[in-house]
Amino acid sequence: MKRTELLQEVRKMRFEEAYEGCQRGRLTQQEAARLLGVCDRTYRRYLVRYEEQGMEGLVDQRLGQVSHRSAPVDEVIALADLYNHRYQGFNAKHFYSWYRRDGGLRSYTWVKKTLQGKGLVPKASGKGTHRKQRPRAPYIGMMLHQDGSTHEWVPGKLWDLIVTMDDATSEHYSMFFVDEEGTQSSFQGVQEVIDQHGLFASLYTDRGSHYWHTPEAGGKVDKGNPTQFGRAMRQLGIEMIPAYSPEARGRSERVFRTHQDRLVKELALAGITEMDPANRYIRDVYLPAYKNEFTVPPAESVSMFVPWAGTPIEDILCEHYERTVGNDNCVRFDGLILQIPADQYRYHYVKVKVQVHRYPNGTLAIFHGHRKLASFDSKGKEVLNNKKAA
Secondary structure, eight states: OOHHHHHHHHHHHHHHHHHHHHHTTSSOHHHHHHHHTSOHHHHHHHHHHHHHHGGGGGSOTTTTOOOTTSOOHHHHHHHHHHHHHHOTTOOHHHHHHHHHHTTOOSOHHHHHHHHHHTTSSOOOOOOOSOOOOOOOOSSBTSOEEEEEEEEEEETTEEEEEEEEEETTTOOEEEEEEESSOSHHHHHHHHHHHHHHHOBOSEEEEOOOTTTOOOSSTTSOOOTTSOOHHHHHHHHHTOEEEEOOSTGGGHHHHHHHHHHHHHHHHHHHHTTOOSHHHHHHHIIIIIHHHHHHHHOOOOSSSOBOOBOOOSSOGGGTSSEEEEEEOOTTSEEEETTEEEEOOOOSSOSOOTTOEEEEEEOTTSOEEEEETTEEEEEEOTTSOBOSSOOOOO
16 A cells, blocks of 8 residues: 555544544544644534545545656656667666667656666665765876776677776776786876876876785785886876775776676677777767766866976886897897997997887887987887987
8 A cells, every 4th residue: 555545544544533522522623633633624624525425525536646747658668668679788877878868858766767667677775884985086186096897898708998087086087998907008098198188196006916016915015116007107206006905996896887887788789899899989989978977076176187298108108128239239129139220329339228118009119318219110120210309
């Protein structure tokens, strides 16, 4: 029995008690009205209706009538058909975002309750124990998160999704798929942020081996022995902050649960099964919609991003290896022989210590100090017509 019907029955029983009390002279009309919680005038109306129609005269005539605010039956059926035929498996909030994009005008509450009433989406379970979340950083650019999630994003293929987002707003500055998370994917995420927004203050990461050297499994990281990625962050003046538990990365973990639910369904809906089209879909469709729905305003309007000027950022966000030039004026690196070409500064570089840079796309370069001596493709063939940095 619905709550309104139950209250109606209770009111009937109380009226019978009040009416009998008045008939027997135990109650006045004013006392009977107070017993029912109504005014004297309303009680007298109840009396007239009861004496003319009996107990049925006390029934609220609005009960059983369809509300004039109810949606047309055709609209409810159309909503259920849309969900079943195109968005089956989407949760209510995800479906609602597409419903609005398709021109729907109803509220989220109406859509959710309609789908739940049809048994198409389950009702959410009760909330767990209250836990206080870590406060967000007050300024954009103050602290960014970077993390990866391995998942079967398309049928039969495990990819890593790399996300770099702002702690203050949850805005995703960089998001893409790679075959395997590592140093190069981390460099790519940071470079995309710096290219678009500038340098940021700090980066919060897990203790993956490409971020940190950890002498003891599960122990403290060795901040005095940076990885290639740590060296680059130190060179840029970006503070790195390690996380020591999954709960510490709770904001990132919740974000990835959302992506694993939504992005898998949207890629399937778009018929995408390859990585390049998937990355284009993220860039052109998924990420703009996600930012619009989930980004929150920062506590303060000040930005801590600063423009980057100086050494080309790609020459910092890459792997650096020190090598000594051999007697043949060549450098041995990773099974390749890299020939240093003649230049106007020295006859040769024999026995000179140089740096080999390996870029995220696999290409190589040799540097002496800040000067680039030569560039090579991933197979060690020199790339000619290279504009050398002075």
